Amino acid sequence: xAKSYLRFWGVRGSYASPFPTHLKVGGNTSCVEIxxxxxxxxxxxxxxxxxxxxxxxxxxxxxxxxxxxxHYHWDHICGLPFFVPAFIxxxxxxxxxxxESIQEIKQNLDSQMQAPYFPVxxxxxxxxxxxxxxxxxxxxxxxxxxxxxxxxxxxxxxxxKIKAGNKTIIYVSDNECQFLDKSIKQKMTEFSxxxxxxxxxxxxxxxxxxxxxxxxxxxxxxxxxxxxxxYETKRGWGHSCYVDVVNYAIDAKVxxxxxxxHDPYNDDDAIDNIxxxxxxxxxxxxxxxxxxxxxxxxxIDLD
Amino acid sequence: xxxSKQTVIVVDDNTTxxxxxxxxTETLAIDLITFNSAKASMGYLSKNKPDxxxxxxxxxxxxxxxxxxxxxKLPLHRDTPVIMITSKDYAQDRTVANxxxxxxxxxxxxxxxxxxxxxLKYINKDNPY
Numbered sequence: 001x002a003k004s005y006l007r008f009w010g011v012r013g014s015y016a017s018p019f020p021t022h023l024k025v026g027g028n029t030s031c032v033e034i035x036x037x038x039x040x041x042x043x044x045x046x047x048x049x050x051x052x053x054x055x056x057x058x059x060x061x062x063x064x065x066x067x068x069x070x071h072y073h074w075d076h077i078c079g080l081p082f083f084v085p086a087f088i089x090x091x092x093x094x095x096x097x098x099x100e101s102i103q104e105i106k107q108n109l110d111s112q113m114q115a116p117y118f119p120v121x122x123x124x125x126x127x128x129x130x131x132x133x134x135x136x137x138x139x140x141x142x143x144x145x146x147x148x149x150x151x152x153x154x155x156x157x158x159x160x161k162i163k164a165g166n167k168t169i170i171y172v173s174d175n176e177c178q179f180l181d182k183s184i185k186q187k188m189t190e191f192s193x194x195x196x197x198x199x200x201x202x203x204x205x206x207x208x209x210x211x212x213x214x215x216x217x218x219x220x221x222x223x224x225x226x227x228x229x230x231y232e233t234k235r236g237w238g239h240s241c242y243v244d245v246v247n248y249a250i251d252a253k254v255x256x257x258x259x260x261x262h263d264p265y266n267d268d269d270a271i272d273n274i275x276x277x278x279x280x281x282x283x284x285x286x287x288x289x290x291x292x293x294x295x296x297x298x299x300i301d302l303d
Numbered sequence: 304x305x306x307s308k309q310t311v312i313v314v315d316d317n318t319t320x321x322x323x324x325x326x327x328t329e330t331l332a333i334d335l336i337t338f339n340s341a342k343a344s345m346g347y348l349s350k351n352k353p354d355x356x357x358x359x360x361x362x363x364x365x366x367x368x369x370x371x372x373x374x375x376k377l378p379l380h381r382d383t384p385v386i387m388i389t390s391k392d393y394a395q396d397r398t399v400a401n402x403x404x405x406x407x408x409x410x411x412x413x414x415x416x417x418x419x420x421x422x423l424k425y426i427n428k429d430n431p432y
Contacts, residue, residue: 098366098369099369100369100372137364149363150362151361152361152391153391153393154391154393154394154395154396155395155399156366156369176391179390179391180390180412183390183392183410183411183412184412187412192415194326194415195412195414198319198322198323198326199319199412202317202319202320202323202411202412205318205319206390209316209363236392236393238391
């Protein structure tokens with residue numbers, strides 16, 4: 001039986017950043033490959049899907065792929081026009097993502113490959129392309145089972161819960177966690193005592209829902225785009241500060257956290273600093289969480 | 304439920320938000336009906352057109368924007384007055400909500416007075432408050 005693994009092909013947020021100062025972490029945008037018993041699920045189709053597509057095409061064995069998209073911002077779909085397996089006959093590419101209908105999902109992907117933005121459209125894809133009905137609540141691809149839930153990011157954006165091999169993986173590329181908590185704290189003095197009590201209850205309930213979404217995950221891959229300083233000016237942009245993410249993962253008793261969707265402004269040294277500060281939080285809280293920086297080429301064993 | 308009262312529906316998975324609406328509208332002469340999910344509200348909304356519909360955006364079973372898209376396809380809800388309620392205040396969501404004909408977009412935490420004000424803005428102005 002083939003080895004089961006998760007591999008990071010793109011770990012950046014916003015835009016590709018192939019700068020010499022960034023290459024220890026990697027410059028490609030969001031893309032993660034999950035492979036179990038020769039079944040492949042790809043999370044997001046940022047520029048990281050380009051080298052992944054080249055590898056899959058060269059191997060030429062696992063020709064039925066499922067691509068799940070968290071949303072349709074460019075950094076999550078811009079690798080698709082260069083995804084070689086889509087252009088090979090006898091391959092099958094299945095797509096799933098947010099949308100009200102198959103036509104909407106198809107349109108979201110078609111539009112980035114239309115003139116004048118790209119010379120050839122999706123009608124040139126020679127693989128069999130299948131769009132999965134967005135009303136499905138559970139998707140399976142071979143032995144890999146996937147469910148999803150809404151997260152805090154502009155537009156409808158999904159987080160995915162993926163059961164693969166012996167692990168439960170939660171993939172949340174873009175999410176501004178604890179958003180309501182900060183909104184309430186900012187405005188608390190404007191409210192009556194009764195309202196304050198209700199908002200505290202509302203916040204507890206909201207956080208409980210957020211925790212349940214990732215509770216007990218073996219692997220959490222989560223947006224950690226900002227430092228506390230970044231977040232001072234970028235609150236409401238739909239991304240998390242790593243400090244909140246580390247605390248969130250500890251509260252939810254996650255086993256392994258991979259900080260992901262790194263800001264292109266942050267070079268390798270800045271991300272090393274995020275790693276060190278994250279370890280300090282874990283130590284201060286005396287938590288058992290293992291925290292890593294998601295880097296291009298990093299593999300997680302799923303056996 | 305009295306035929307003379309106007310009906311306001313709230314669809315939000317957060318229990319406290321639903322309680323907040325109940326508390327805020329105690330003095331209004333309206334029928335307030337709350338549901339904890341899009342799915343739970345569909346039995347009612349497939350047959351009834353409320354005078355005002357509040358929809359949360361992030362809900363476990365279906366997000367409010369997708370739900371509104373579906374409702375707009377039903378002749379009954381082509382012009383149902385809708386207000387989005389959400390904790391995620393993003394410009395892209397406002398644009399989508401506007402395109403779907405939502406009247407307004409209110410963000411959590413919203414004080415009780417804001418809830419009564421927005422209800423009175425869109426339902427019968429003679430409502431005794």
